[in-house]
Amino acid sequence: MYHYGEFTCDQVKAMAVQYMEYELDQKARNAEDLKKREARKKELKKKMEELRKDEEWKEKNLKLCPKCSRPIEKTGGCNSMVWECSQLIS
Numbered sequence: 001m002y003h004y005g006e007f008t009c010d011q012v013k014a015m016a017v018q019y020m021e022y023e024l025d026q027k028a029r030n031a032e033d034l035k036k037r038e039a040r041k042k043e044l045k046k047k048m049e050e051l052r053k054d055e056e057w058k059e060k061n062l063k064l065c066p067k068c069s070r071p072i073e074k075t076g077g078c079n080s081m082v083w084e085c086s087q088l089i090s
Contacts, residue, residue, distance in 0.1 A: 007015070062071040068085040 058071065062073050064070065065072055065085060070084070
């Protein structure tokens with residue numbers, strides 16, 4: 001290892017070791033960050049799938065009030081009702 005200036009050979013060797021340790025530490029951190037990002041990506045995909053299924057269920061099972069556009073679910077009884085916004089729904 002060649003060097004010039006105010007540092008001794010031992011100091012330059014120590015700096016080289018510190019730099020190599022720093023590089024190894026950075027690679028370990030990058031690998032750890034990659035694992036965290038992959039886990040987060042997997043979690044977000046799962047949530048997106050749940051939301052997609054929720055939206056499919058809503059589309060099949062809910063109607064929107066023609067006046068206020070709030071979702072309505074029929075769970076029983078006749079087909080006629082008066083909604084919160086005073087809209088007659090039948």
